[in-house]
Amino acid sequence: MSDPKETELQHLIFGSILVMLLLAVAIITFFIVYQKRLLKEQRRLQKVKDDYQRQLLGFSISIQEKERVRIGQDMHDEIGSALSAIKMLVNQLPYTDVESHQLISGIKNGLSNTISDVRTIANNLFPSVLAKFGLADALHHHVKVLSASNTLKIDMMIDAKFELNYEYELAIYRIMQELINNVINHANAKNLLIILNQTTECILATVKDDGCGFDAEIIEDLIQTGIGIKSIQTRVAAMQASLKITSKKDAGTLIEIHIPLNDGKDQK
Template sequence: MDKSIEQEVGLLYGGVVVMLLLALALVAFFLIYQKKLVSQQLALQTIQGAYQKEVFAAAIQAEERERERIGSDLHDEIGSSLSAAKVLMAQLEDATSATDKEQEVVALIKGIIGNSLQDIRNISQNLHPAVLAQFGLGKALHNLGLVCADAFPNGVAVHVELAAPLSYAHELALYRIVQELLNNALKHARASRVTVELRQLPHSLVLTVADDGRGFDYARVQAGGQGGLGLKSLAARVSLLDASLHLESAALTGTSVRVEVPLLG
């Protein structure tokens, strides 16, 4: 009788051990499966991220080519025609047979043509920054600040500290980022002053653009997915630089944007 009880206890103990082993095996299988699933999801996200980055890059390259073409056409064709018209107006203005009224009209037309020429130069420069290609990012940003200064009551301050030139692709991306932020400060923030700073650190490049405009609730915009084309374009260009974007803004306190670009080597 005692031996039979011992056998039953032994079988019961063995059954419990087997069940525990099965439970442990199931837990181990589940953990391995979860780990594999997470790994596959991360790999898929990496592939999707790389593909999305390639799409962004292709779209921006196409945009830059079109900007260059339109800018060249404006400068070479329309700009040349207006310059010729301005010369002809100057000749009419100097004509001794013209009446005072005719000279007044000619002077007015000449002024309109001159303003149109300046507008075309500004638009052409915005579309395709020749200064950037010829003289680099520092000169291009200072020139951009001068061009935009009249639009802000207290001007645009630009400070650039670059130890060495960057690749043209990086310089163009940073230039477009500053251009976009200046446009936002003018149209949306209604700022009176903007400060642009570009500093090269040992392992990174830090771009800061700050304005004293009316600001906005950035956290709410992010949570609601309400970012306009300007913010989306900004985020896309930052992503292509493998950079990080830090934006601080609140109502009536202005906006500060910092972009940190890692430097290899």
């Protein structure tokens, strides 16, 4: 028979250990639940912050675009029309001698070139084809105009109708415009391949050139310093899209953009 006092002590020790264990479990459970709530709250705050930043980006892009449209339309309507009127007047000037003939021809040529430049700049600022006919037609038109004055061979494959709202189509158009400009201005490439695919979930844009490329190490610098790439990134962030640049010195550049289609925000 064991001593009742000893049994009582054992019960007491066992009871205390049990209480301590329960307490420890309760504290750990509380800690885990608290951590989970904290993490959930942090994630919620981060999402609010991201949404707010995206909204801000969206606002600043849309203000910028409105200003571009206004300048583009003014250029086209005011300056373009005024120059055309001047050209009509110049056309009526009589040639009195060889010298005046040369002078008037020079003025006519200068005016024609300036009218064409104004039209190109106005169209870049306000892509009227995009507003009227949508993204696919606007890109085809843009590439056609560029191909007429460039030796670069551009292949473009678009297998989508892009039933997107105007802001989305404009953002994608601006991104493609800048990427194509970069190939023309910096790559010294012979071939440019542009692919745009749309699935139910996303749009995939691929721009690949066989030009001079650049070292992978300087991609971050380019992203930090280049205004064009920065503006692409701003638009990419506003659409919650992702941008991947793959380039190698003397081995061309590949740019891939993945644009998720969500919430119907992107729909017409």
